[in-house]
Amino acid sequence: xxxxxxxxxxxxxxxxxHTRHPLLDEFFRYFYVLGKGYILIPIxxxxxxxxxxxxxxxxxxxxxxxxxxxxxxxxxxxxxxxxMLKDVYLxxxxxxxxxxxxxxxxxxxxxxxxxxxxxxxIKILLFVYAFLIAYGRMYLGVxxxxxxxxxxxxxxxxxKFFIRRQMFKFFHKKEQSP
Numbered sequence: 813x814x815x816x817x818x819x820x821x822x823x824x825x826x827x828x829x830h831t832r833h834p835l836l837d838e839f840f841r842y843f844y845v846l847g848k849g850y851i852l853i854p855i856x857x858x859x860x861x862x863x864x865x866x867x868x869x870x871x872x873x874x875x876x877x878x879x880x881x882x883x884x885x886x887x888x889x890x891x892x893x894x895x896m897l898k899d900v901y902l903x904x905x906x907x908x909x910x911x912x913x914x915x916x917x918x919x920x921x922x923x924x925x926x927x928x929x930x931x932x933x934i935k936i937l938l939f940v941y942a943f944l945i946a947y948g949r950m951y952l953g954v955x956x957x958x959x960x961x962x963x964x965x966x967x968x969x970x971x972k973f974f975i976r977r978q979m980f981k982f983f984h985k986k987e988q989s990p
Contacts, residue, residue, distance in 0.1 A: 869974040
């Protein structure tokens with residue numbers, strides 16, 4: 813059985829994928845790049861040089877997120893929407909497995925991680941970025957809603973796991989100080 817094959821998932825995919833507008837076509841034609849893995853290069857450089865204490869938890873959260881995404885992709889081997897459905901507007905041909913969305917997982921990991929201690933406008937901007945990446949994956953025809961939902965959950969939980977571990981270590985060290 814295919815994890816994607818249920819009516820609400822397919823209907824919501826078609827609703828998003830078939831709601832077309834030339835401005836959205838042009839926007840997502842470029843914006844989707846901000847969900848790709850190479851966006852991590854400047855982020856890791858920034859953390860390594862300016863926020864060194866955050867580099868290790870970020871890398872660990874990223875490794876957890878990536879591992880979970882790849883394990884689930886391998887376990888479920890869910891087909892992409894264009895492989896399953898007719899009449900899909902496909903702007904980015906992909907041939908890898910669909911479930912879950914790795915781009916969405918990474919975007920939500922970034923939003924969650926960098927929103928820690930940030931001002932409210934920055935938090936909003938970060939999560940708007942993550943939601944646009946998720947929406948764009950469906951708009952471009954490469955993921956189902958279930959893919960992006962699970963990707964978002966993986967991203968947030970991967971971040972929260974290592975943030976909580978860091979907070980625990982921080983407070984534990986303070987209690988031991990003389």
